[in-house]
Amino acid sequence: MSKNTVALVDCNNFYASCEKVFNPHLADKPVGILSNNDGIIVALSNELKKLGISRGTAAFKINKHFIKKHDIKLFSSNYTLYGDMSARVMNTLSSFTPDLEIYSIDEAFLSLSGFEHLDLTDYGRQIKKTVWLHTGLPVSVGIGPTKTLAKIANRFAKKHNFAEGVFDITKHPDKDKILRWIEVGHIWGVGRQYAKMLCRNGITNAYELTQVPDNWVQKKMTIIGLRLVKELRGISCIDLEIDIKPKKEIVSSKSFGNPVTELQDLMEAISDYCSVAVKKLRSQNQVASLVIVFLSTNRFKNEPQYANYAKVRLPLPSAYTPDFIHAANRIIKKIYRPGYKYKKVGVMLADIMHQSKTPLDFFQPTYLDDYRKVIMDCMDDINNKMGSHKITYASAGIKKPWQMKREKLTPSYTTSWKHIPVVKAI
């Protein structure tokens, strides 16, 4: 069997770090990123963690004097910025391996099998340095013979200053010592319930878990748990997922910043979400034929409640946005009831297939052969080049009073000409 080597590269405090890249004043400041509608803290810089704030803290619960005293900076989540920075990181990483699995917005597994003749710690440092050079983002690199061990190595690299952000677990003289340091709850794939169960049975760290007989693990944690334990022992059982699986459904929905009561506003919002969802569909070279629209009031509020959804099937699978806006607006008119305060509306595209697989129709050309595709491609080109929403649908409205509350939003530094940072040499 050939040797397996994997690196896990993970951006440190990704959202907060993205904000710091473009605002040098924030370098050593405590930074927190807020959820949709500026509700709770979803990401923190190390400086903010040190002040005892944790993920999930409601922003309004942090004392104003405390914020002022420690000069805490809070921002709305700027997903345009984070998405683009993520793409830049992944692009850089792809030059270090032929096989890359993008695991999340800020994490990727890199296959380094066949690279073992190199000093992999050195190679990891090179990866770290290059990402920093290209993007200004700090990353940690963990290297191991399995994905699970690479995850553990990454955690070690992050938590121990002497590792300077890069750690190869195979190079450590005492691997068991590292595993003893990892609590079971911190092992990749061990959920809270399993962690509790393991602790009840006296298994508190990763090393102890590797010592448990296979049949016990399989009985208590299924075959998936057994796979995980084998990975901890250094036997690779979880392959890299290199092909991006096209999505079976695409959903676009958001909570409103303020409750929406008017049908017209709901129609605008749904048109906007349609354009986002269908653009995504096109970027995967797909068409869809089922449109589902849902809306709901805020169930946490003590006021009249209503939620509903309905669907419409298009005559032929399409990726032409106006087809979907038209269908979605028909649905929303049908399910809208006046007199409610709506919190959320959304659209879901389903029955998705590749554009080349669209069934032929006697009466109209398929999307792939139609002028509709030419129009959409043209629109996507312009928006990709000139910034998103340069060309947009009138039905999505202009003032957009229904938009999310994002009062502390930073500019889209990397994706909008208007927001490009200005550098002054004095």
Ligand SMILES: [Mg+2]
């Ligand atoms: Mg991270």
